[in-house]
Amino acid sequence: MMGLGKPQWLALAGAAAVVVLLVLVPRTPSGKREEAAAITPAKARTMEAVALVQGQDPMRGIMMLREIAEQEPDNAEAHWHLGLFSVQSGQMEKALERFKKVRDLDAEGFPDVWFYLGRTYATLDSTDQAIACLHRYRELVDDTAITRVVDGFLLELEGHVHEH
DSSP: OOOOOHHHHHHHHHHHHHHHHHHHSOSSOTTOHHHHHSOOHHHHHHHHHHHHHHTTOHHHHHHHHHHHHHHOTTOHHHHHHHHHHHHHTTOHHHHHHHHHHHHHHHTTTOTTHHHHHHHHHHHTTOHHHHHHHHHHHHHHOOOHHHHHHHHHHHHHHHHHHHHO
């Protein structure tokens, strides 16, 4: 396994700070609040799978999420959680594919996908794509604490681009 270079460390450091801030942001996307009240069977299965991953049977939860994504390829939420769990387990290529799928299916419903795409691209040394995604995320975020962190992350990535 190769060591992490400067862009990867910058990506991880910036991502860690933003993840902490993202945890503080309400999880129901604006415009989806009415839908949140009605839990569909698919939503209930996804919630159960996520609870298993975060609880005592992570592999069973991952298998459930994969099954949901396979049976319902347009289920952006299943792909979203699989992407997040891929990041947690260091499987950045898989995470990138999941987040691209979420972006294509429902970027409006999952605006944080732009941050995670940026983070994943930065970790995989695709700095230009990371910068583009983070600029897109920056346009969508109103929280000044998050925008300051994203701006700092962008400065570091853009500085790295100019060094080469």
